[in-house]
Amino acid sequence: MLLSISTAVIAAATGASALAVAGSKPEQIRSDQDPVFHLYLQAHPKNASQVVLGPVGTSEYFNIGGTIQSTNTSRYLNIGGDSTSYKTLTFDTASSTTAWQLEGDTIITSTSSSYGRQLNFLACKTDGGFWQVYLQTGSATPSGQTCSNYQSLHLPYEGPAV
Numbered sequence: 001m002l003l004s005i006s007t008a009v010i011a012a013a014t015g016a017s018a019l020a021v022a023g024s025k026p027e028q029i030r031s032d033q034d035p036v037f038h039l040y041l042q043a044h045p046k047n048a049s050q051v052v053l054g055p056v057g058t059s060e061y062f063n064i065g066g067t068i069q070s071t072n073t074s075r076y077l078n079i080g081g082d083s084t085s086y087k088t089l090t091f092d093t094a095s096s097t098t099a100w101q102l103e104g105d106t107i108i109t110s111t112s113s114s115y116g117r118q119l120n121f122l123a124c125k126t127d128g129g130f131w132q133v134y135l136q137t138g139s140a141t142p143s144g145q146t147c148s149n150y151q152s153l154h155l156p157y158e159g160p161a162v
């Protein structure tokens, strides 16, 4: 009897701390669909401003809300002014994009931003097996590259919904 009571107490305590971890920051950001399934947002190892998806082992962590800032490099995720429907993302020391928002576990640009509510990204293969990421506001893709359109970016799933 005593044993089962302490087990219940331990289980309750463990559950409480798991909840605290799930809601804590900073967060990793990853893709959920092939060919970039469970690759993580990070800077390219040869270019600190190039935004790519790559292995979990080199994943960066981010504070998300208006801006997205890497806690690893302190750089901000900014959206470029490309005339194409896909916009180059860069990591810069200064923030020029305040459109980012979390919708559930999904990274979007907010409805009230100049982009409207966008949640599609384009990923194109680049050197070292990484995939460069662009915000996709339409359907165009660059020619002569291996790309995957309409990807979305999410926080990792961290346990049962609460």
Ligand SMILES: *[C@@H]1O[C@H](CO)[C@@H](O)[C@H](O)[C@H]1NC(C)=O
Pocket: 047, 048, 049, 050, 051, 088, 089, 090
């Ligand atoms: C680094 O990446 C940025 C963003 O993709 C790009 O504009 C720049 O040309 C790259 N720099 C070099 C040296 O390749």
Ligand SMILES: *[C@@H]1O[C@H](CO)[C@@H](O)[C@H](O)[C@H]1NC(C)=O
Pocket: 057, 058, 059, 060, 061, 071, 072
């Ligand atoms: C980024 O920071 C996190 C938390 O401090 C750390 O666990 C992770 O290894 C770092 N990533 C890189 C690529 O250094």
